[in-house]
Amino acid sequence: MTRFDVVIVGGGIAGASLGAELAAQASVLILEKEEVAGYHATGRSVAFWEETYGGPQVQPLTTASGPMLLSPDPDFSERSFVSPRRTLHVGRVGDEGARDRLLASYVGKVALERVDPQVVVPGLRPEWMLGVLEPEVKDIDVGALHQAWLRLFRRRGGEMRLIAALRSAQRQSNGWRLEASGGPIACGVIVNAAGAWADDVARVCGVAPLGIKPLLRTVLQLRVPAMPSMDLPLVMDLGGGFYFKPEGEGRIWLTPHDEVPSPPCDAAPDELAVAQAIARFQEAVNWPIEAVERKWAGLRSFALDRAPVYGYDPDMPGFFWFAGQGGFGIQTSPAAALLGRALLMKEAAPEIIASLDFAAYSPTRFR
The missing domain is CATH 3.30.9.10 (D-Amino Acid Oxidase, subunit A, domain 2)
Known part of the structure; x- marks a missing residue:
């Protein structure tokens, strides 16, 4: 049985960005049920970076992501992902x-x-x-951004399996045992980055859905x-x-x-x-x-309050929500990935997101 520290369910912009951030510190597998990662919401987005889009709860994530999209770290991309629009x-x-x-x-x-x-x-x-x-609104090159996250993920040692739907998951004393295409998998943490399928993935894992x-x-x-x-x-x-x-x-x-x-x-x-x-x-x-x-x-x-959901489920150890991103998951992906890494790894937040109200995105608000 193959074992990973973290298994992420979903290879769209949410799973790819968080996976890239985690892979530098942990062994990470992304399970993607389609033949191509990002086939659904990510691949169909009319993407732009607009600070007012999504409302005041989302704006801090969008604002924090702006500099990272405009002038990314050279390790991530050699060019900007945005262009002027208004x-x-x-x-x-x-x-x-x-x-x-x-x-x-x-x-x-x-x-x-x-x-x-x-x-x-x-x-x-x-x-x-x-x-x-x-x-200050910008257009986003969604395809370039998504592929950059996936390249960084792989370069840092991450593994992705395509056409690999999660079939079952059982919580065990030392983590999880999963069944997916390609055989059984063991992991310490499951990340639910399944977008529209987030509540379905929760049910498969025996976790109460959040109403996404x-x-x-x-x-x-x-x-x-x-x-x-x-x-x-x-x-x-x-x-x-x-x-x-x-x-x-x-x-x-x-x-x-x-x-x-x-x-x-x-x-x-x-x-x-x-x-x-x-x-x-x-x-x-x-x-x-x-x-x-x-x-x-x-x-x-x-989610019910239209804010994203980032954090460990309060009732199921080792189950991490990274979902409910509405139509703003792409424009917030740099900051959200940093936030997700800090919460999942239980580490101090980088300075660029340190002022965010982490509790505003916690799944505990629905329990």
């Missing part, structure tokens, strides 16, 4: 409250400024008269030749009805910001959401749509 939060009459809450929630934490949205985005329809610019719910989000790629510039900001509705961002010359990625409850699955786009997205886009701008070139969907998994 976000324009827009609203109509009736959205004043949402605008004011946004501005008030991040005073002294995030750069935000009131602007005339018509000046920032040519072609925005005149009823969209409320604007807040978030100038997968929510489906639909995304479209539109060809819009009349789009004024590929350097336009990400445009986000203050009312939560849509966001879109340029994706090359004359193309945008668009979502109706939907969150449809779903079982864990290989998500497919919802056709009603596709129609809603197009209708909301046409209500926002006067750019004609030439074609819907692609459409896809991903699952975002949230």
